[in-house]
Amino acid sequence: MERTRGSGPGGQRRNKVETAVVLHHTPTGVVARASDDRSPERNRLAALRRLRLALAVAIRTSRTAPSALWTTRCRGGRIAVNPQHADVPPLLAEALDVLAACDWDGRGAATQLGTTQSQLVRLLAIHAPALESWNAERTRRGLSRLRK
Numbered sequence: 001m002e003r004t005r006g007s008g009p010g011g012q013r014r015n016k017v018e019t020a021v022v023l024h025h026t027p028t029g030v031v032a033r034a035s036d037d038r039s040p041e042r043n044r045l046a047a048l049r050r051l052r053l054a055l056a057v058a059i060r061t062s063r064t065a066p067s068a069l070w071t072t073r074c075r076g077g078r079i080a081v082n083p084q085h086a087d088v089p090p091l092l093a094e095a096l097d098v099l100a101a102c103d104w105d106g107r108g109a110a111t112q113l114g115t116t117q118s119q120l121v122r123l124l125a126i127h128a129p130a131l132e133s134w135n136a137e138r139t140r141r142g143l144s145r146l147r148k
Contacts, residue, residue, distance in 0.1 A: 003040060021047045030054045049089075056093035057129045063097045066113050070094055079119050083126045092130045095120055104137040106146075121146050 002022040020035030021043040032051035034043040066074070069090055073081050081087055095113065099120070102108040106117040113120070124131040125148035135145045 001044070004035075019043055023047045023051045025051060025055060028055065028058060030058055049086075052089035053092070053127050054129075056089040057096065057127070057133055059093070060100045061093075061097050063094060063101055066098075067094055070113060074113065074115050074119075077115050077119065079115055079123050081123070081126075088126055091123060092127055095123055096130060096133065099134060099137075104134065104141065106134075121148060 002024070003018045004020045004022060005018050019038055019040045020033065021040060023032045023044075025031070030051065032047045032054055034046035034050060036046055037043050067090075069087060073079055073087060073091060079091070081091060095109070098112055099106065099109045102112060106120055110117045110120050121131070124134055131146065131148070138145060
């Protein structure tokens with residue numbers, strides 16, 4: 001964790017106080033920054049959320065079955081989660097892991113996760129880079145892009 005001064009507009013307060021936070025995930029090299037607030041603690045929390053989202057998109061692991069978290073959030077085929085909830089990054093990571101394991105086949109991944117492809121699209125659309133990573137794989141395979 002590194003504290004720095006925020007850049008941009010904000011006047012004297014912003015230029016004198018180190019409230020911006022930069023988090024580095026050393027094993028992967030992923031970096032997240034936050035300087036939205038005057039509070040270093042709120043900036044640390046925002047940077048941590050951004051780091052978790054970035055890691056969810058960047059790192060793939062093998063999955064064989066839906067996790068306990070997934071089964072509590074997926075009821076009757078619908079994925080129920082508030083976009084601001086702390087469960088979003090692990091859910092995104094799990095959805096992307098299963099998609100990668102299913103060779104980026106949305107229907108196959110959705111079946112394995114007990115939901116529909118449209119629900120997966122809605123979940124990944126919460127964080128644009130997550131949906132973009134799926135679309136990049138679809139484009140590489142000559143398939144059309146998915147939209148929210």
